Amino acid sequence: MFFDFVKRNSRKTRKENGVYFASLIVSIVAFYVILSLGEQDVMLYLKTIESDAVERLLLLIPVLYAVSLVFVFFLVYFANRYQLQQRSHEFGLYLMMGMKQSKLFLMIMGETIWNGIVAVCIGLPISLFLTELINLTTSRFVGMGIIGHAFRISWTGISLTICGFFLVQLLAMFILSFTMSRKEPIELLHEEKEKSQSTMTPKWGAVSLLSGAALLIGMILLCIAYGMAILYLRNFDYRVFALILLVGVCGTFILFRGLGSVIGVYVKRKGSSSTGLSMFTARQLQENVLHQWSSLAISTLLILMAMVCFAFGTSTALMNSAVANRTVDYTFHANNEDDIKPLIQSEELAPYVDSYYRMALHNFNPSEDEPLLNYHFAWTGLIETVSSQDDSEPKEILLNNLSMQDTPYFISLSSYNAMLEAAEKKPIQLAGNEVAMYTSDDTGASYDILKDILKKSPTVEIAENEYTLMPTLYSDQIVADRAITLMYSLIVPDALFEQYFDADETWLWNMTLKDEFIEEKGLMQAMLEVDQMLNSTGLQYESYLASMGRQLFYTVAGSYTTFYLGVMFLIIANTVLGLNFLMQQRSTRSRYQTLAMLGANVESICTSARKQIWLYFILAISVAFVSGIFGIWSLLTAMPATVFSFKNGIVIGLVVLLFIVMEIGYIRMIQRKSDVEIRKLKEID
Amino acid sequence: MNASNKLLEVKEVRKVFGEGQNETMALKGVTFNVLPGEFLGIMGASGSGKTTLLNVIATMLKPTSGQILLDGQNISSFKGSQLAAYRGDQIGYLFQQFELIDNLTAKENIMLPLAIHGINLKEQEQALRQLSKLFDIEELLNKFPSQLSGGQKQRVAAARALISNPSIVLADEPTGALDTKNAKILMEKLSEHNQQQESTILMVTHDANAASYCSRILFIQDGVIFHELRRNVPGESQEAFYERIVMVMAQLAGGSSNVL
Numbered sequence: 001m002f003f004d005f006v007k008r009n010s011r012k013t014r015k016e017n018g019v020y021f022a023s024l025i026v027s028i029v030a031f032y033v034i035l036s037l038g039e040q041d042v043m044l045y046l047k048t049i050e051s052d053a054v055e056r057l058l059l060l061i062p063v064l065y066a067v068s069l070v071f072v073f074f075l076v077y078f079a080n081r082y083q084l085q086q087r088s089h090e091f092g093l094y095l096m097m098g099m100k101q102s103k104l105f106l107m108i109m110g111e112t113i114w115n116g117i118v119a120v121c122i123g124l125p126i127s128l129f130l131t132e133l134i135n136l137t138t139s140r141f142v143g144m145g146i147i148g149h150a151f152r153i154s155w156t157g158i159s160l161t162i163c164g165f166f167l168v169q170l171l172a173m174f175i176l177s178f179t180m181s182r183k184e185p186i187e188l189l190h191e192e193k194e195k196s197q198s199t200m201t202p203k204w205g206a207v208s209l210l211s212g213a214a215l216l217i218g219m220i221l222l223c224i225a226y227g228m229a230i231l232y233l234r235n236f237d238y239r240v241f242a243l244i245l246l247v248g249v250c251g252t253f254i255l256f257r258g259l260g261s262v263i264g265v266y267v268k269r270k271g272s273s274s275t276g277l278s279m280f281t282a283r284q285l286q287e288n289v290l291h292q293w294s295s296l297a298i299s300t301l302l303i304l305m306a307m308v309c310f311a312f313g314t315s316t317a318l319m320n321s322a323v324a325n326r327t328v329d330y331t332f333h334a335n336n337e338d339d340i341k342p343l344i345q346s347e348e349l350a351p352y353v354d355s356y357y358r359m360a361l362h363n364f365n366p367s368e369d370e371p372l373l374n375y376h377f378a379w380t381g382l383i384e385t386v387s388s389q390d391d392s393e394p395k396e397i398l399l400n401n402l403s404m405q406d407t408p409y410f411i412s413l414s415s416y417n418a419m420l421e422a423a424e425k426k427p428i429q430l431a432g433n434e435v436a437m438y439t440s441d442d443t444g445a446s447y448d449i450l451k452d453i454l455k456k457s458p459t460v461e462i463a464e465n466e467y468t469l470m471p472t473l474y475s476d477q478i479v480a481d482r483a484i485t486l487m488y489s490l491i492v493p494d495a496l497f498e499q500y501f502d503a504d505e506t507w508l509w510n511m512t513l514k515d516e517f518i519e520e521k522g523l524m525q526a527m528l529e530v531d532q533m534l535n536s537t538g539l540q541y542e543s544y545l546a547s548m549g550r551q552l553f554y555t556v557a558g559s560y561t562t563f564y565l566g567v568m569f570l571i572i573a574n575t576v577l578g579l580n581f582l583m584q585q586r587s588t589r590s591r592y593q594t595l596a597m598l599g600a601n602v603e604s605i606c607t608s609a610r611k612q613i614w615l616y617f618i619l620a621i622s623v624a625f626v627s628g629i630f631g632i633w634s635l636l637t638a639m640p641a642t643v644f645s646f647k648n649g650i651v652i653g654l655v656v657l658l659f660i661v662m663e664i665g666y667i668r669m670i671q672r673k674s675d676v677e678i679r680k681l682k683e684i685d
Numbered sequence: 686m687n688a689s690n691k692l693l694e695v696k697e698v699r700k701v702f703g704e705g706q707n708e709t710m711a712l713k714g715v716t717f718n719v720l721p722g723e724f725l726g727i728m729g730a731s732g733s734g735k736t737t738l739l740n741v742i743a744t745m746l747k748p749t750s751g752q753i754l755l756d757g758q759n760i761s762s763f764k765g766s767q768l769a770a771y772r773g774d775q776i777g778y779l780f781q782q783f784e785l786i787d788n789l790t791a792k793e794n795i796m797l798p799l800a801i802h803g804i805n806l807k808e809q810e811q812a813l814r815q816l817s818k819l820f821d822i823e824e825l826l827n828k829f830p831s832q833l834s835g836g837q838k839q840r841v842a843a844a845r846a847l848i849s850n851p852s853i854v855l856a857d858e859p860t861g862a863l864d865t866k867n868a869k870i871l872m873e874k875l876s877e878h879n880q881q882q883e884s885t886i887l888m889v890t891h892d893a894n895a896a897s898y899c900s901r902i903l904f905i906q907d908g909v910i911f912h913e914l915r916r917n918v919p920g921e922s923q924e925a926f927y928e929r930i931v932m933v934m935a936q937l938a939g940g941s942s943n944v945l
Contacts, residue, residue: 275803279793280786287788594784597745598798598845599773601766 006110014115019673020079023575027072028123029130031161034064034564036131036154046553057557064561068568069164075572077172082583084180092188101181108177116169120162128153211261218255221247229634253297260290277600277608285615292580296620302573303624304631309566311632314655316558326544327423330511331480333540340509348533352517357418359478359508361411362501373500374463377406381459398446401487409489411438412497419478422512428491436470436491479508481542482551578670581616585674593681602679609674617667692885693719693853698751700737711737713908722883726899728891734908739889743778743855744768756852773798777846779856783838785830792826795845816844820874836867843875856888860895872898893934897927904933
């Protein structure tokens with residue numbers, strides 16, 4: 001009997017608070033998705049080549065999980081606080097009819113558990129489906145499908161999801177229902193009464209003056225935070241960061257604190273000329289802002305964090321997706337050719353190998369063995385040409401970079417040409433006094449300007465000679481390991497190279513696999529097979545695949561976790577906003593009835609409510625949006641590796657667009673719910 | 686006043702709640718007319734059907750059968766926007782619990798029916814001044830309902846009911862939530878408006894004091910009109926009329942066999 005009662009009540013709660021219930025399901029899905037990250041095909045594969053980094057990421061996941069639990073706790077707490085307040089009259093009646101306080105407490109807890117069970121029953125299958133979908137998509141996206149895909153259920157993920165979900169719910173409800181069930185019946189019976197306009201009482205002038213001041217202070221604080229973020233955040237000083245955070249958060253709260261009364265002033269001024277329900281709409285909005293300023297501020301900050309997370313996730317994904325052409329498959333670390341020759345020419349490996357060659361490169365540093373040689377080097381001619389360009393940021397960066405590279409690496413021409421030939425590209429022909437410029441940084445800000453400048457044939461000084469730079473800038477990958485990068489180096493004729501360095505000193509050996517073998521097996525599978533052979537030899541090597549894997553790992557880990565956080569923040573912010581609105585609407589439903597009695601038709605009442613929802617959401621979103629612009633701006637300038645290119649700009653723009661579409665979707669959902677609520681009022685029709 | 690010039694005609698109105706065995710007939714064929722400028726009271730015990738009758742006239746309920754004509758238009762058959770156009774414009778309402786919207790100021794509340802019907806508020810400032818003077822609420826116009834006493838709230842509500850100059854004002858126990866002093870003030874003001882502006886008021890009440898301000902009273906019992914009292918004008922004082930009302934009420938309480 002009691003159980004039936006609990007079941008019936010919880011069904012009613014689910015029906016009346018569909019939005020909240022949907023958010024619970026989404027949070028279950030999000031929990032499982034992040035907890036099962038370790039079981040994803042991509043991660044399982046990455047574990048085999050990048051175990052340390054993957055382990056570190058997997059250690060980070062519980063932290064992420066705990067953080068999101070805290071957020072979900074607040075969501076559950078606030079949503080249920082309103083819900084229980086709505087039902088306090090009902091609880092008061094139960095007590096009056098003889099229900100014991102302990103039983104009331106049990107009933108509320110029972111309803112929570114039952115709702116939780118229903119949410120889990122719906123949420124878990126969705127999460128399993130979604131993780132499977134993500135799994136397949138990422139596998140396909142990165143071409144990992146060949147490695148093999150199996151349907152996996154992360155049992156730890158499931159149990160942790162369920163435990164965390166119930167823990168958070170029960171804790172929040174325990175606190176709420178404990179205080180609720182200790183109240184006297186009379187308090188409960190009268191708690192539902194609509195809140196009066198206490199903030200707009202007699203001291204109207206003083207109040208609005210204070211609010212105006214609050215609004216102003218809020219705006220000033222926000223501007224200070226924006227300015228500081230742009231100017232100082234790139235220095236990565238945690239004290240500055242904390243200060244910006246403090247000022248920004250305070251600014252947002254104070255801004256919303258002051259906003260309510262300012263809307264009031266606006267209504268008063270417009271009052272005599274407004275028609276229809278516009279005055280009512282504005283007053284409702286004002287009341288919402290006055291009563292819910294703190295949740296509005298919290299939602300704004302959450303939306304801001306979601307925006308920054310999305311931006312960061314996108315730029316991480318973008319940065320690493322710039323995969324250069326494959327030029328080298330394997331690079332061995334060996335002191336001389338004899339170490340690797342027998343292996344490469346062995347029966348096992350030989351059928352697969354296309355070519356192998358040394359990659360001779362050396363830093364142009366004075367060597368103690370050759371004290372008589374002239375190690376003078378200067379970018380003189382190049383720097384002069386750069387300086388003659390119009391002032392720009394890339395120019396400054398380039399000059400700065402060049403000034404720090406006074407002992408560049410030399411790459412021998414024959415090595416570089418061997419690489420080019422293996423990759424089926426045209427080899428370089430250097431004239432007697434010519435050298436070519438090389439950089440692996442082909443996405444940097446100074447790449448384009450350097451490319452242009454080289455066309456003017458600038459010069460460099462090596463020893464007592466002046467060399468002209470070739471008009472082409474080279475940036476092919478010279479070794480398999482992508483972590484090895486050379487900012488600026490010179491491809492020099494072999495004669496010049498050997499004058500300073502012994503070619504046998506080289507410790508890097510490149511190897512490429514036969515194209516037909518790769519075509520037959522697929523790159524991944526082919527390399528995995530060769531990997532297995534190489535592993536047994538104990539030779540130190542780096543493969544293109546492992547290097548790709550590392551990149552992939554940073555992409556997946558970086559974008560996955562930030563997107564996860566972004567989605568969590570967004571869900572919570574929207575749910576808080578939506579619930580606040582719907583709860584307020586329900587507690588003031590008699591107003592809508594009165595409007596209908598005074599002759600407003602259902603359509604105009606629904607339109608008024610829809611407008612209120614728009615404005616309410618837009619208030620939060622627009623403040624978050626302004627803050628977001630500055631936040632993302634400083635994020636992009638503070639991250640040294642992130643380059644704000646036009647392409648990145650477009651993609652970030654697309655993400656922002658997607659975000660806006662999501663928000664509109666949410667707003668529409670709340671609006672539909674509001675329409676249903678209004679049409680439910682029986683006096684209207 | 687001529688009898689053919691009827692403002693409101695209620696013809697054979699029946700209202701049935703529930704179905705089958707639960708069927709309850711709240712109104713069993715009520716017929717009466719209201720003339721322009723009349724202050725009509727409807728009295729009856731709890732459950733007699735008086736509030737149902739008012740709700741049917743107010744378009745809050747649809748009658749099961751019968752017609753309600755306001756200025757010759759059958760308002761009981763109205764739907765949607767037709768209904769909305771009538772409410773608040775042709776019909777003014779005064780409720781027991783005031784039903785002011787508590788996040789609007791008194792002035793905004795009063796002007797609301799005009800705003801809803803898209804009437805230029807600036808042109809109606811004159812009407813607002815007159816009504817606020819009549820109901821003695823000039824000082825309260827910028828206050829919110831939570832800052833007003835019950836009596837003040839009901840006077841604001843009365844101004845709201847009258848602002849659009851409706852054909853008829855329907856009042857449901859307007860003094861029900863007021864103390865004697867405030868009830869008296871409200872009734873005096875309503876009566877004053879009725880006499881000076883010739884507004885038509887239909888009031889449901891079980892308070893004999895309030896009813897004594899009416900020019901005619903219909904007594905309703907078990908869903909039918911059971912008795913009618915008319916104040917003899919001129920000549921009969923309010924006190925005398927009150928005595929007569931109380932007598933009828935006493936007889937009503939004692940059963941129909943004692944009446945007439």
